[in-house]
Amino acid sequence: MSKFFSVEEVAKHTVADDCWIIIHDGVYDVTGFLADHPGGKKILLKNAGTDATKKFDSFHNASVLTKLGAQYLIGKIGEPEAETAETDEVEDVNPLVVGKPFGDMVPYSDPMWYQDWYSPYYNDSHRAVRKAVRAFVDKEIMPFCHEWDEAKQLPRELYIKAAKAGILAGCIGEVSDPETMVPYGMPGGVAYKDFDAFHRLIVLDELSRCASGGVTWGLIGGLGIGIGPVIHFASKQLQDLVVRDCLSGEKNICLAITEPSGGSDVAGLQTEAKDMGDHFLVNGEKKWITNGVFADFFSVAVRTGKPGFGGISFLLIERSMPGVTTRQMNCSGVWSSGTAYITFEDVKVPKSHVIGKVDKGFKYIMQNFNPERIGCVIQANRFARVCIEEAITYGNKRETFGKKLIDHPVIRNKLANMIRKVEATHAWLEALVYQTTQMNPDLQAVRLGGPIALCKAQASRTFEYCAREAAQIFGGLAYTRGGQGEKVERLYREVRAYAIPGGSEEIMLDLGVRQSIKVGQFMGAKM
Numbered sequence: 001m002s003k004f005f006s007v008e009e010v011a012k013h014t015v016a017d018d019c020w021i022i023i024h025d026g027v028y029d030v031t032g033f034l035a036d037h038p039g040g041k042k043i044l045l046k047n048a049g050t051d052a053t054k055k056f057d058s059f060h061n062a063s064v065l066t067k068l069g070a071q072y073l074i075g076k077i078g079e080p081e082a083e084t085a086e087t088d089e090v091e092d093v094n095p096l097v098v099g100k101p102f103g104d105m106v107p108y109s110d111p112m113w114y115q116d117w118y119s120p121y122y123n124d125s126h127r128a129v130r131k132a133v134r135a136f137v138d139k140e141i142m143p144f145c146h147e148w149d150e151a152k153q154l155p156r157e158l159y160i161k162a163a164k165a166g167i168l169a170g171c172i173g174e175v176s177d178p179e180t181m182v183p184y185g186m187p188g189g190v191a192y193k194d195f196d197a198f199h200r201l202i203v204l205d206e207l208s209r210c211a212s213g214g215v216t217w218g219l220i221g222g223l224g225i226g227i228g229p230v231i232h233f234a235s236k237q238l239q240d241l242v243v244r245d246c247l248s249g250e251k252n253i254c255l256a257i258t259e260p261s262g263g264s265d266v267a268g269l270q271t272e273a274k275d276m277g278d279h280f281l282v283n284g285e286k287k288w289i290t291n292g293v294f295a296d297f298f299s300v301a302v303r304t305g306k307p308g309f310g311g312i313s314f315l316l317i318e319r320s321m322p323g324v325t326t327r328q329m330n331c332s333g334v335w336s337s338g339t340a341y342i343t344f345e346d347v348k349v350p351k352s353h354v355i356g357k358v359d360k361g362f363k364y365i366m367q368n369f370n371p372e373r374i375g376c377v378i379q380a381n382r383f384a385r386v387c388i389e390e391a392i393t394y395g396n397k398r399e400t401f402g403k404k405l406i407d408h409p410v411i412r413n414k415l416a417n418m419i420r421k422v423e424a425t426h427a428w429l430e431a432l433v434y435q436t437t438q439m440n441p442d443l444q445a446v447r448l449g450g451p452i453a454l455c456k457a458q459a460s461r462t463f464e465y466c467a468r469e470a471a472q473i474f475g476g477l478a479y480t481r482g483g484q485g486e487k488v489e490r491l492y493r494e495v496r497a498y499a500i501p502g503g504s505e506e507i508m509l510d511l512g513v514r515q516s517i518k519v520g521q522f523m524g525a526k527m
């Protein structure tokens with residue numbers, strides 16, 4: 001039980017060897033912190049013995065108190081509360097509430113169905129997943145994103161914890177044999193057979209609330225796209241080798257397609273796999289490979305046949321195979337995700353490690369693109385949403401020219417434009433995800449490829465726009481790593497990691513129109 005102090009008692013502790021401060025009704029003895037306070041010693045002494053809540057809030061994120069401040073907390077202002085008898089009184093019901101709201105209610109900081117709008121897509125099982133993943137992210141991820149980014153890696157325990165919480169399995173497509181391949185239950189206690197595309201959307205969306213592409217790419221980036229070819233096209237033997245270990249967080253897999261000579265032009269890839277009878281001899285380089293720094297398995301696109309898209313195959317390469325080397329790349333963002341430059345030098349890959357059929361790899365790459373791009377949309381749009389949340393919250397506390405930022409029409413105009421883009425993108429995303437739950441999978445590549453490509457470009461441009469506008473609202477704080485502008489500064493650096501990989505905006509926009517025109521022609525459009 002905490003100790004209680006009166007305001008008068010705190011007011012007696014105002015000198016360098018005995019300095020107390022009140023923040024949000026907590027009493028902090030900061031004597032031992034004076035020399036280390038990043039904002040300086042004098043400012044604490046100037047406010048010693050007083051309630052400095054307002055000033056504290058204007059200079060810090062709330063997390064500073066829970067993370068760093070906790071060690072200086074010595075008690076609370078007030079008196080111990082008397083035990084209250086339980087009553088049968090009915091709680092006040094807010095007349096504005098129409099359903100079951102969830103989250104902190106900052107406008108537009110969550111999708112509208114969280115703020116209790118009616119939606120045809122979600123039921124109680126989705127609410128259970130939402131709650132479970134949010135609790136996990138708030139406790140296990142959110143407080144540590146900055147330090148993991150600076151350290152350029154995620155702790156191994158995070159993969160294990162995320163696996164146990166069902167988050168790893170909740171971010172990939174359906175596996176053929178969940179009984180043996182999925183080691184833990186799904187989030188929110190939902191049965192595997194009932195876990196649908198909207199549960200998956202929620203898992204990734206909630207995960208992205210951490211506002212770190214380093215964390216999302218680091219935790220599930222390589223897994224989500226690297227395991228796709230394995231679960232959909234590989235032999236049972238390869239699936240047994242890879243899937244369970246990756247879903248238990250013990251091992252990592254990545255997808256290696258892009259090369260130093262080209263990214264979006266997949267058909268031009270050059271890494272060579274020479275048929276040597278009982279094995280392939282692989283030589284080549286891969287670049288910008290998410291999770292490549294620490295991956296145990298690599299789903300690698302190689303050239304086994306003629307030039308162009310007809311001569312590409314997929315091989316499962318293991319790090320333990322001699323000739324595999326990876327090094328960390330220095331990118332502008334997503335630091336903790338282990339982006340790698342990989343060299344394969346005379347790597348002998350047994351024929352049993354061919355994923356699917358030889359020379360059919362291009363088709364597998366194409367099929368992998370739709371879920372990958374939907375994943376990019378989910379992350380980018382949640383990041384854009386975080387920019388709205390941060391900007392609204394900051395705008396309500398920061399004052400300039402005698403009034404709060406939010407009271408300046410120019411700031412509200414910025415927010416309005418951010419909001420309309422994010423909400424439009426989210427509605428399109430949900431409509432597309434719904435199609436994936438209804439449409440014959442063979443039709444999806446043709447009918448959904450174009451709209452998903454356009455939606456990816458829509459999401460990354462929305463993200464870029466919102467990161468820019470939030471950075472303007474935060475001013476210098478978003479130009480400095482850490483502190484109050486931490487999330488916005490980091491996200492601003494990470495925009496390109498969504499606008500380029502998985503199909504650059506330029507390719508997405510062009511593909512979206514080309515494919516829609518073809519579909520229109522097949523459907524008899526008179527153009």
Ligand code: HEM
Binds near residue numbers: 039
């Ligand atoms: C338990 C009490 C406190 C703790 C643990 C604490 C911690 C910190 C930390 C970690 C920073 C670095 C920036 C960040 O990470 O947010 C910082 C900066 C700062 N703090 Fe505190 N602080 C405390 C109390 C206060 C109080 C009471 C004031 C003012 C009355 C204050 C004024 C400042 C200022 C002016 C900065 C620099 C902000 C900037 O760089 O823009 N701090 N503090």
